[in-house]
Amino acid sequence: MKQEQFLSVVDRDEAERRFRAALEPLGPLGVEEVALAGALGRVLAEDIASPVDVPGFDRSNMDGFAVRAEDTYGASEQAPRRLRCLPEPVVMGVLPVGEVTEGTAMAIPTGGVVPRGADAVVMVEHTRLDGDHVLVEKPVTPGRAITWAGTDIAQGEVVLRAFDVLSSRETGVLAAMGVDRVGVVRRPRVAILSTGDEIIRPGTPPLPGRIYDSNQVILADAVREAGGEPVPCGITPDAPEAVRAALLDALAVADLVLLSGGTSKGPGDLNVQVLAEVLAPPGILAHGVALKPGKPLCLAASGRKGVVVLPGFPTSAIFTFHEFVAPVLRILAGRARPARLHGGEADGARTWARLPVSLGSDGGRTEYVLVRLTEDAEGAAIAYPIGKGSGSVTTWSHADGYFVIPREVERVEAGERVEILPVAGVRPRRVDLVIIGSHCVGLDVVLARLAQRGVSSKLIAVGSEGGLAAVRRGECDAAGVHLYDARTDSYNTPFLEGGLVLVPGYGRLQGVVFRAGDARFEGREAAEAVRAAAQTPGVVMINRNRGSGTRALVELLLEGTRPAGYAVEASSHHAIGAAVAQGRADFGVAIDIVARERGLGFLPVREERFDLVVAASRVERPGVRALIDELASEEVRAALRGRGLLA
Ligand SMILES: Nc1nc2c(c(=O)[nH]1)N[C@H]1C(S)=C(S)[C@@H](COP(=O)(O)OP(=O)(O)OC[C@H]3O[C@@H](n4cnc5c(N)ncnc54)[C@H](O)[C@@H]3O)O[C@H]1N2
Numbered sequence: 001m002k003q004e005q006f007l008s009v010v011d012r013d014e015a016e017r018r019f020r021a022a023l024e025p026l027g028p029l030g031v032e033e034v035a036l037a038g039a040l041g042r043v044l045a046e047d048i049a050s051p052v053d054v055p056g057f058d059r060s061n062m063d064g065f066a067v068r069a070e071d072t073y074g075a076s077e078q079a080p081r082r083l084r085c086l087p088e089p090v091v092m093g094v095l096p097v098g099e100v101t102e103g104t105a106m107a108i109p110t111g112g113v114v115p116r117g118a119d120a121v122v123m124v125e126h127t128r129l130d131g132d133h134v135l136v137e138k139p140v141t142p143g144r145a146i147t148w149a150g151t152d153i154a155q156g157e158v159v160l161r162a163f164d165v166l167s168s169r170e171t172g173v174l175a176a177m178g179v180d181r182v183g184v185v186r187r188p189r190v191a192i193l194s195t196g197d198e199i200i201r202p203g204t205p206p207l208p209g210r211i212y213d214s215n216q217v218i219l220a221d222a223v224r225e226a227g228g229e230p231v232p233c234g235i236t237p238d239a240p241e242a243v244r245a246a247l248l249d250a251l252a253v254a255d256l257v258l259l260s261g262g263t264s265k266g267p268g269d270l271n272v273q274v275l276a277e278v279l280a281p282p283g284i285l286a287h288g289v290a291l292k293p294g295k296p297l298c299l300a301a302s303g304r305k306g307v308v309v310l311p312g313f314p315t316s317a318i319f320t321f322h323e324f325v326a327p328v329l330r331i332l333a334g335r336a337r338p339a340r341l342h343g344g345e346a347d348g349a350r351t352w353a354r355l356p357v358s359l360g361s362d363g364g365r366t367e368y369v370l371v372r373l374t375e376d377a378e379g380a381a382i383a384y385p386i387g388k389g390s391g392s393v394t395t396w397s398h399a400d401g402y403f404v405i406p407r408e409v410e411r412v413e414a415g416e417r418v419e420i421l422p423v424a425g426v427r428p429r430r431v432d433l434v435i436i437g438s439h440c441v442g443l444d445v446v447l448a449r450l451a452q453r454g455v456s457s458k459l460i461a462v463g464s465e466g467g468l469a470a471v472r473r474g475e476c477d478a479a480g481v482h483l484y485d486a487r488t489d490s491y492n493t494p495f496l497e498g499g500l501v502l503v504p505g506y507g508r509l510q511g512v513v514f515r516a517g518d519a520r521f522e523g524r525e526a527a528e529a530v531r532a533a534a535q536t537p538g539v540v541m542i543n544r545n546r547g548s549g550t551r552a553l554v555e556l557l558l559e560g561t562r563p564a565g566y567a568v569e570a571s572s573h574h575a576i577g578a579a580v581a582q583g584r585a586d587f588g589v590a591i592d593i594v595a596r597e598r599g600l601g602f603l604p605v606r607e608e609r610f611d612l613v614v615a616a617s618r619v620e621r622p623g624v625r626a627l628i629d630e631l632a633s634e635e636v637r638a639a640l641r642g643r644g645l646l647a
């Protein structure tokens with residue numbers, strides 16, 4: 001099959017308009033009856049009027065005696081009223097046969113039916129027994145300790161309304177009215193199909209070049225959250241026949257069909273062509289939408305059944321799901337709320353935040369930038385863009401919200417204010433400790449300990465320099481840094497200035513990593529091995545990004561040489577480990593933990609310091625105090641050593 005260009009890239013709102021128009025009239029699906037036991041989370045399809053009074057009878061609220069209030073007037077401990085006890089007490093669950101008349105009382109339990117003639121209940125604590133009489137020591141007014149029939153719910157009263165979502169509060173009320181089956185809106189069935197030769201199921205062993213199917217899971221659960229019922233359809237290879245067969249099956253069972261992947265321009269991106277062949281009119285409505293993430297999105301319909309090919313990249317897939325699909329699902333499920341995720345009316349909390357960094361945008365595409373929020377010293381919100389790209393799976397799960405860069409805007413400057421819109425299902429929460437900077441496994445150890453102590457934290461990974469800048473601007477409590485100063489040949493301390501305090505962290509052993517058994521490195525001394533490798537034809541290195549502490553070390557070892565691979569700059573220790581393990585490079589510089597985790601050879605060079613930098617003005621904050629205490633504690637230092645760190 002030949003590759004075709006995107007039909008035409010349309011505006012976001014135009015794409016949505018076409019999709020909605022094709023599905024019209026759009027409203028809740030039909031009604032189905034379910035047992036109360038399975039009604040949680042369902043949407044009521046009808047108003048519920050109570051078939052009974054609740055309570056169904058005048059009920060005593062106390063253990064005591066049913067009396068005529070007027071017989072107790074004037075009673076006191078000194079001068080109690082003496083009433084004759086009727087021989088038959090009220091029995092739970094049974095209508096009393098006797099009657100309370102002037103000068104008499106009937107023993108009654110809490111929840112018992114108030115007998116004829118009585119208009120109040122005296123609690124047992126205010127009475128004494130005297131043979132077959134009861135002495136009442138306190139007067140009661142009519143109605144005292146009685147709940148009258150129908151005062152909680154009157155028969156015929158509408159208690160729950162159509163489109164109420166049933167939570168435990170509502171199901172309890174239904175039970176109290178004796179209702180055990182309810183009419184609810186049928187849940188839209190959403191078929192979910194992942195496509196791609198490289199996609200494998202979670203739970204199977206990892207394979208080189210393969211990717212776990214995360215879209216299927218996040219989409220299925222997002223469908224549930226929107227009130228739908230996912231119909232997982234598994235993984236289909238990039239083969240038109242396979243996709244066609246799976247699509248036909250999906251169309252037969254579902255109210256809406258979602259595919260992910262295979263919608264851009266690669267040779268395996270055939271899904272849209274299969275759609276074009278298989279779908280009944282109107283077919284494809286938009287393929288290519290001017291937004292980021294999500295450009296290759298394809299919106300289609302087969303009859304009035306929506307069919308959507310979401311981009312394969314996880315962030316793009318879930319973002320476009322929430323933009324275009326979830327609102328439709330909520331309507332079908334009877335859960336529609338009037339406001340859209342963005343635009344016009346408010347939907348959840350909206351806030352403004354300041355951007356700490358400048359940001360370029362493609363222009364020509366509406367760009368959605370997912371952010372993590374923190375606060376500056378004055379409590380103003382700061383929005384850190386999560387710059388991991390559409391292929392990231394953690395961007396969505398880390399995001400506290402997002403902002404929109406309109407099509408015509410090509411750059412947003414540091415310091416500009418942006419409007420933060422909520423990410424579906426997320427309520428930004430305050431944490432006790434915000435750390436911005438470089439990430440390290442050791443930091444995970446410390447933060448896990450803090451969590452056990454009830455100290456919540458948020459880590460925004462922007463690298464050492466970004467962290468230092470953030471702590472200077474007062475945007476966080478601490479920065480994790482490993483910054484090398486060549487002039488003093490030392491770490492971190494030279495970068496401290498007025499108002500910043502160093503909290504000692506730990507060391508990480510840096511060295512040369514290579515595939516175990518490689519005679520060019522095995523058993524040699526690091527500097528000498530790199531010197532020789534740099535002269536050997538065919539040896540390929542992998543470099544670190546400029547500005548990183550490790551890069552400075554690489555330069556030192558290379559002594560001005562530029563072996564093959566020098567221009568390839570990975571941005572983390574793990575990336576160095578992967579490149580060497582997978583044979584894309586023969587050596588690189590990383591920390592020994594990476595070598596150990598991947599079974600690589602390691603030639604030690606020197607220790608790098610990972611410390612925390614705190615603003616002096618924040619040292620006494622409880623979260624920061626706890627961080628300092630934990631880092632100094634012997635348990636944490638032992639745990640750090642256990643992870644191979646020098647503590
Ligand atoms: N030459 C061009 N290439 C690309 C363009 C373009 O305009 N011209 N658009 C880019 C954009 S933007 C996006 S977004 C991606 C989307 O591509 P597809 O929707 O065709 O998705 P795939 O190529 O199949 O996969 C992309 C990526 O996502 C991974 N993936 C796929 N399915 C899953 C899944 N179920 N779970 C987890 N991850 C999944 C897949 O392995 C790929 O890594 O195209 C750009 N390319």
Ligand code: MOO
Nearest residue numbers: 293294295316390
């Ligand atoms: O649209 Mo893609 O989602 O930008 O990466």
